[in-house]
Amino acid sequence: MRVLIIIIFIAFQGSFLFAQKEKKDIHDGNKLYEQKKYKEAEASYRKSVAKSQQSVAGNFNLGDALYKQKKLEDAGKKFTDIANSSADKGVKAQAYHNLGNSLLESSKLEESVAAYKKSLINNPKDDQTRYNLAYAQEKLKQQQQQKKDDKKKDDKNKDKKDQKDKDKQDQNKDQKDKDKKDKDKQDQDKKDQDKKDGKGEQPQPDKLSKEEAERMLEALNQEEKKTQDKLKNKKAKGVKGRIVKDW
Known part of the structure; x- marks a missing residue:
């Protein structure tokens, strides 16, 4: 029985000493925290938590030190x-x-x-x-x-x-439409100019008026008559050649 009492007493004393060390780590951490040495305070709080993971003060103060370090x-x-x-x-x-x-x-x-x-x-x-x-x-x-x-x-x-x-x-479309209109106008102007220069299509016979056709026919008749008259005159004059004396 005495041995058991001694063992219990020793265990209780060891636990008490362990708790005292944990509290000392927290106490040291608090001093460092107040001095704004948050990194060092974190290290002390971690020591206390390592000794007692359920320590509310150790864990809570550790969280505060971490917060202060961002x-x-x-x-x-x-x-x-x-x-x-x-x-x-x-x-x-x-x-x-x-x-x-x-x-x-x-x-x-x-x-x-x-x-x-x-x-x-x-x-x-x-x-x-x-x-x-x-x-x-x-x-x-x-x-x-x-x-x-x-x-x-x-x-x-x-x-x-x-x-x-x-x-x-829309601007590009308007420009294309304008370019097309300009080109169509240029083509039309060229056609009109060609007609003026006589390079366009010749008038078709069936498009002549009756008066124009009669005038052309009369002109052809006059030309033909002149040609025939010239031929007649030419025959009347005869052809000049060498005369052979026949006496």
Whole structure:
């Protein structure tokens, strides 16, 4: 029985000493934290957590040191684990509050609003959390409005581009139509000029008027009569040749 008592006493003393070392690491970490030596404070808090993984103070302060170093994702995971594992409403409220801060700093506004709301469920009287919630909601509202404005701007720019493309297509079509008209006019002008120069189509006989046909026929008759008269005169004169004396 005495041996058992000694063993229990030794085990209790060892556990007490171990807890004292854990608290010393947290205490050292707090001093470094106050001096804004957040990296060194993180190392001390990790030592305390290594000795007791269930240490609320060690884990909570470790999350704070990570947050101060802008290690927001790691800090957020730490606060989420604390909030999910703790049954103490006060601890859960603080963990969700700090989680909301980490998410807000990461511009995850919807998630930060949800975290602040969970914090207030566990501690409805926390004015600081209520203020942060209102701030996050206002930032979220501004973000959503900015997205709407950007979409309107994009749609407007798209409409302008589409209109510009359409105007360009219409302009190209008008230019093609103008070029075709100019070419048709040039071709017609050339045809008209060729007609004036006598290079166009000759008038067809069936297109002559009756008076023109009679005048042409009369002219042909006159030419033929002149030709016959010339031939007659030529015969009357005879052909000059060598005269052979016949006496």
